[in-house]
Amino acid sequence: MELYNDKGFDATTVAEIAARAEVTERTFYRHFADKREVLFQPNALVDVLAHATETAADSLAPLEVIARALTEAAPVFEERAELVRQRQAVIAANPELQERELAKHASLVSTLDRALRERGLDPTTATLAAEIGIAAFKVAFGRWVGDPDRRTLVQHLRETLDATGHLTAPAEHSATTDDASFQGREDAP
Amino acid sequence: MELYNDKGFDATTVAEIAARAEVTERTFYRHFADKREVLFQPNALVDVLAHATETAADSLAPLEVIARALTEAAPVFEERAELVRQRQAVIAANPELQERELAKHASLVSTLDRALRERGLDPTTATLAAEIGIAAFKVAFGRWVGDPDRRTLVQHLRETLDATGHLTAPAEHSATTDDASFQGREDAP
């Protein structure tokens, strides 16, 4: 993390990382599939999401199931807000890393998709709900990371998920909405 | 394409591709940013989406704007269905390529997002609608590519987008839905 922050991701060689960690380069590659993977390690998130989706009540709408799962997972981020923001800055500075992050998000979609199918949803609905759930998470996460007011991730999640319901209504322009002043991520990945 | 199909993406070296094309390796890299980019070339899609979004009627709901844009873009794929399916098979066989495809989808989200903001939508709604629109596209595209009945992409799009509206309703299990028999992509990217 220090090296990536100091010199940038590209300019940091694996040899340097290995030296800093006092292991050989070969050993580095025994712990991390590649140079990027350092930033995408534990992913306790997957387990939380899968478990929360499995144990949700049967009667809930698909998106509500996801809403609860995401809410349960939020502490994973909120507990290490500073580290998360620092990591996000490194990723924002490098397209290769953004690509990898997309892949991680895709694996979350996959996890949710599988869990929803096991609840008995048909494949199309399950995949769609999973995709939309993670899409909402990305938006909420982006808002949270950049929120000058430091409101909680859970709040952002709730608002974002609520907003998904309004998307089929006729267009409301900025001037008429109550959150028009919010400044989200300017450039989506 | 031939080489990727015959030997697999990983086993194909840039030197081989260059030789087959009767240019030097260096020239290859003057045309393609990297080895993967060969499969992700023109992207006329971006222009179609942006243009369609700009010119859509003001009164439409955000998701309906996207629905029309995607419908206009569908011929880009349907006109070369065989090539598209072949390409998709190569991508399906390689995680690196799937990563790149995700990046391309993200750039579509970005395009839609920007276009929607220019229509006056607030950032959160715009990003959310863009993400969900592309999510629906991915699902519809997956269904289309794997559809044994060869129904059109436009039909799949329409159905998938319609389904997004039902996601906030309480769970309907497979047995009670009318498209439960559909076989989508088994493993989401």
Added chain:
DNA sequence: GCACCCATGTCAGCCACTGTCATCACTCTC
């Protein structure tokens, strides 16, 4: 004490990708 892992080190090598300079066709201009 011995056998057995398992993590790490060592070494050699492939190949993706890049910087740099030379060459050569093509076009524009006087």
Added chain:
DNA sequence: GAGAGTGATGACAGTGGCTGACATGGGTGC
């Protein structure tokens, strides 16, 4: 029509990400 740009390609050397194969040492169970 000769000479000066211009842009695409070739030639070549080098960096660095990543891998396979084998050796070694330090713990653990018997």
